[in-house]
Amino acid sequence: ANTTLANERAGLGAGGGGAGAGAQPGTISKQLDKRAGDFAAQRAERAAARPKAPKARQSSAQMLIGMAKGNGKSADPTIRQGLAKLHTLGEIGRLNNERLKGVRSRGGDIPGMANISKLGQSEIVRTSRDIGLAIVGASGMLHAYKDEDRAVNDKATGNPFLGMITMTALYAQAPPIYGGTDQIQRNIIGERALGLPKEPGPDSQTPFSQLPKNA
Structure with missing residues (x-):
């Protein structure tokens, strides 16, 4: 189990998590009865129809920098600082992968x-x-689950990448949870990489049925 999780985390950290099928959660999208394989063809069709970025593989920072320059937000010092942070994080990840x-x-x-x-x-x-x-800005409130609705939003706002922004906003809560929460990752780094003592508590010797539960 530890090996499986380690491989999953390595893939996610390298950007592998973005390669999943485009299934949407909940009942609104009406996809709960579909098979996993049904999304493979849909993914290829959407990729072919999606507007292409200026570069073959733009990073998040590159795409957002271009958008900020396009609508004048690049002059905002707070946004500039955030873009610099995003670029730095991306470079750290890239260099760590090379290392x-x-x-x-x-x-x-x-x-x-x-x-x-x-x-x-x-x-x-x-x-x-x-x-x-x-x-x-306020356009971030315009999210759509269907391709035709996304096209309407793109046309209304003049931003062909709006759907990517809003989907990222909805998706951002997932990576810190799946594959092991951020807190668990820090515990593993502390205990297995740095040799720090485990967190105090009887959890490792307590049957699962007796562990504390949320009310």
């Missing part, structure tokens, strides 16, 4: 790097959410 590749090519490893990468990815998504909504 890990180099170590593994020599048969080594970096303890805790998967957990560090996942924490970094969670922070990138949260920062993208906050800065993206600040850039688009």
